[in-house]
Amino acid sequence: MAWINTKDGLEIYYERQGEGTPIVFQSGYMGIHDIWKDQVKLLKESYLCITHDNRGYGLSSKPVDSSFYTMEKNAEDLKSVLDANNIAEPILLVAHSIGSLASLAFVTKYPQLVKGIIMAGGGSFTGESVLKAGGNEEMFAASQTTPSEAQQFYQRLGCSSEIALEASKWQPTVFKNQTRAMLYYTADTKLLSLDVPVLVIHGKDDIVSTKESVYEIVENLPNAEWLEMENVNHFPQLEHPQNLNVIIENFIAKYFN
Structure with missing residues (x-):
């Protein structure tokens, strides 16, 4: 366990375990590393x-100002974590929820560092599609204005009570800032010719x-595959961890050997 310093003065907490081909996990709206424990x-x-x-x-820094929250900044945090661990070889990037947008921002800027992407509980190709589906800042923020509401929100999405309880510790501004970062992310047109294999779950x-x-991701990435999991809500890594492990x-x- 350790922290790295970002270019804009924050500390990002990370953990490194095992050896071999690097698998890097990118969390989303439930932005803690614990969701990948299984x-x-x-x-x-x-x-x-x-x-x-x-x-x-x-355990990472929690700035209040909304300017600290963009998908591009999340991508740069990921790059800083890789640099701190001296990882220069292509990785498997496993992302969840709006972490899929951060993964798209990352592979756009650093395509040489990504050999494959798995989006488990993938979010969308752009924030615009979420807006079209009726999502907005007020809707997401309204469901998490108190600690108990935040905990209940994540339990409804498939989190265990233990993991969901973590959300009760966060400030409502975090949810609002992350929602804004999601809704106003625009995918780069470079992605339309991305040759990295992507599995969207x-x-x-x-x-x-x-x-x-979610399927919009498959429609826009030329080397993307679609997989739908039965009896899974929004957190396949917590609801059916063994099944997701087999998929990974x-x-x-298929792609790394």
């Missing part, structure tokens, strides 16, 4: 697993990410 527990036996707390969450019972907005290992076997 993946790391298994995969660290064969791979190098890197997790971190997003800015605004967990959608929970069939997802109550927050619509199938249409199969992806590695």
Whole structure:
């Protein structure tokens, strides 16, 4: 466990476990590293697993000003974590929810560092599609104005009570700032010719990410595949961790060997 300093003066907490092909996990709206614990527990036996707390969450710095929150800044935080661990080889990037937007921002700027992307509970290709589906800052923020509401919000999405309880510790401004970062992210046109393999996973019972907005990722990335998981809401890594682990290992076997 350690912290790295970002270019804009924040501290980002990260953990490194295992050795081998690097698998780097990018969290989303539930921006803590703990959501990947069941993946790391298994995969660290064969791979190098890197997790971190997003800015605004967990053990990382929590600035209040909204200017600190963009998908591009999340991508730069990820690059700083890789640099701190001397990782220069292409990684498998496993992202969740709006972390998928951060992964798109990352691969846009650093395509040489990404060999494959798995979007588990993928968000959308752009924030605009979320807006079209009826999402807005007020809607997301209104569901998390108190500690108890924040905890209940994440439990409804498929988090365990233990993980969801973490959300009760965060300031409402964090949710609002991250929502704004999501809604106003615009994917770069470079992605339309991206040759990196991408697997987009959608929970069939997802109550927050619509199938249409998530599938937009597949429609815009030339080397993307679609997988729908039965009996999964928004957190496949917590709801059916063993199934997701198999999916990750199969992806590695297909594209990394």
